[in-house]
Amino acid sequence: MSGKSAKDFFRPLAVGAPQPLREIPARPSRAIHFFDPSNAKMAAKVPAMVGTVDVLLGNLEDAVKAENKEAARQGLVDIAKGTDFGPTQLWTRINALDSPWVLDDLTTLVTEIGDRLDVIMVPKVQGAEDIHYVDRLLAQLEAKAGLERPLLVHAILETARGVANVEEICGASPRMQGLSLGPADLAADRRMKTTRVGGGHPGYLVREDPPRVDGVANLEARRSTYQQDLWHYTIARMVDACAMHGIYPYYGPFGDIADVVACEDQFRNAFLLGCVGTWSLHPQQIAIAHRVFSPSAEDVAHARRVVAAMGDGTGAVMLDGKMEDDASLKQCLVMVELAEQLAA
Ligand code: GLV
Numbered sequence: 587m588s589g590k591s592a593k594d595f596f597r598p599l600a601v602g603a604p605q606p607l608r609e610i611p612a613r614p615s616r617a618i619h620f621f622d623p624s625n626a627k628m629a630a631k632v633p634a635m636v637g638t639v640d641v642l643l644g645n646l647e648d649a650v651k652a653e654n655k656e657a658a659r660q661g662l663v664d665i666a667k668g669t670d671f672g673p674t675q676l677w678t679r680i681n682a683l684d685s686p687w688v689l690d691d692l693t694t695l696v697t698e699i700g701d702r703l704d705v706i707m708v709p710k711v712q713g714a715e716d717i718h719y720v721d722r723l724l725a726q727l728e729a730k731a732g733l734e735r736p737l738l739v740h741a742i743l744e745t746a747r748g749v750a751n752v753e754e755i756c757g758a759s760p761r762m763q764g765l766s767l768g769p770a771d772l773a774a775d776r777r778m779k780t781t782r783v784g785g786g787h788p789g790y791l792v793r794e795d796p797p798r799v800d801g802v803a804n805l806e807a808r809r810s811t812y813q814q815d816l817w818h819y820t821i822a823r824m825v826d827a828c829a830m831h832g833i834y835p836y837y838g839p840f841g842d843i844a845d846v847v848a849c850e851d852q853f854r855n856a857f858l859l860g861c862v863g864t865w866s867l868h869p870q871q872i873a874i875a876h877r878v879f880s881p882s883a884e885d886v887a888h889a890r891r892v893v894a895a896m897g898d899g900t901g902a903v904m905l906d907g908k909m910e911d912d913a914s915l916k917q918c919l920v921m922v923e924l925a926e927q928l929a930a
């Protein structure tokens with residue numbers, strides 16, 4: 587081997603792309619577990635969750651009632667000051683940039699707990715201008731608070747305009763850490779005819795062609811249907827834009843908490859397409875996310891065999907009847923690198 591890692595192949599910055607302010611931390615963030623800091627019962631459970639999940643996120647936006655916005659902000663400050671988060675990252679989701687709360691969210695959080703927060707998730711991002719605004723404001727607040735470590739920014743892709751501008755959003759600031767899909771707001775903004783938070787829809791399907799007898803279609807015959815993934819297009823666009831800018835793509839919320847099977851399927855599709863993690867809205871989704879967004883022992887063992895068999899990384903070898911070459915080696919290095927990151 588040439589000593590290269592998957593990173594050398596997978597995340598080169600495009601020519602002309604902004605240079606990172608600092609290396610985006612390659613810390614595992616398979617599950618971003620949301621909690622409402624204004625909900626005393628939920629907030630009391632946070633310290634005990636440290637170490638059980640990659641990321642804990644204090645949510646200030648949707649799902650927090652308007653009358654509780656101040657309490658949520660203050661609750662997050664109290665939790666952050668009173669808890670040692672150890673290996674678990676602390677993120678927040680601020681209110682939307684056109685809301686009456688966001689200025690106080692940013693001012694209070696950066697001033698009071700800017701040294702404890704890792705990532706600020708910004709909802710309903712429409713274009714680079716939104717990220718520029720947050721970036722400038724953070725720079726001013728960080729300078730005032732004397733923070734030495736810049737806060738990172740994560741955008742939610744949940745408007746049609748945001749999807750159209752996804753590449754410029756990813757490259758809008760060296761602070762950009764990643765992007766999540768926001769299927770509920772995005773569905774509404776696109777005027778999709780769904781009422782769920784993420785996941786599929788039984789009506790979005792393709793039907794098998796009819797059998798033909800002597801060239802004549804039998805439209806009466808029973809035919810299978812296959813449900814399609816409503817989110818494939820957006821996730822694929824998001825993954826490409828993130829890879830181009832060297833930042834991380836995530837699935838988002840899966841609202842049907844009881845349907846753990848469909849949740850796992852949706853998460854796995856996102857993992858296979860390139861996402862590094864997802865949101866968790868209920869503790870039982872944490873285990874699903876950690877499992878799905880970690881490569882299986884079998885895949886890692888196979889990847890290591892290919893790496894070993896490929897020697898200096900060039901040429902082609904046959905392994906178990908399959909051709910492996912420079913390109914399959916790169917895929918295997920992605921898997922090995924992720925396994926090593928998670929084991930570290
Ligand atoms: C998340 O914020 C969503 O709108 O799905």
Ligand code: MG
Pocket residue numbers: 648709744768770771
């Ligand atoms: Mg939303």
